[in-house]
Amino acid sequence: MAYDITVNGTTHHVDVDGDTPLLWVLRDVLAMTGTKFGCGAGLCGACTVQLDGVATRSCITRVDSLGDAAVTTIEAVGATAAGASVQKAWLEGQVPQCGYCQSGQIMSASALLARNPDPTDAEIDVAMAGNICRCGTYPRIRAAIRAAARSNAKGD
Template sequence: MELNINGSRHQVDVEPDTPLLWVLRDTLGMTGTKYGCGLAQCGACTVLVDGYATRTCVTPVESVAGSEITTIEAIEQDPIGRKVVDAWVENQVPQCGYCQSGQVMAATSLLKENASPSEDDIAAAMTNLCRCGTYNAISKAVRQAAEA
């Protein structure tokens, strides 16, 4: 199976129903995408598939063959992703950092769809869980990235 990840083509020999998360982490060594719950609830495994936030722990790899997949490893190559990362750093969003790659991907997806999100838009899109409770900093960073 061929996957387009971060602008490069990758041939992978995996079962079609293998979750994309395990292909990224175990087969390709892209460990920036994290395993959290395995149930698509926490969002630690979020990447962009054709620009949209996708929870990879429940996404069969066969369903994304032919799609453009972007992981945290390449998010700064995207102009919006770069703004999000800059806002994250400036606002010192991460504490433990475990969920942050998924948070950055979700924020980038939101801003790709809606360049000027309202507070309600941000709350609706940023559903990833953060055990450290950095939600206020996350919201502030999303607003800052939108204004940049």
């Protein structure tokens, strides 16, 4: 079947089965490899993208379920205010260790800050609970989210 999907502001015509996970459309059809495969069951968060600004696991999101939703991936999240501040805080805080999970972490963190510019630690924990970091950089992740929120508040 053919589907028109909007990814990072561009409409793409893809010819895939409707049950194809969005992750594989992004990686294999559109050659956007920033979104990572982790578990394939929506449990680890490595494949997180945003659908209309909401953090979503692309490995369990069927392409036929997208409708008119706008997909944002790690390749374009830096064009948003929340995404740019998160990416900057990630670099300044030296968050990544191995880096594999970081695109998903950044997508979840930027979705959080876009809807809640000053989250509490508890709200950060809830928003990031679906993102696993095998390296255990959780304290740096939380610190970077807090730094990005402060930066946004100052207008940096």
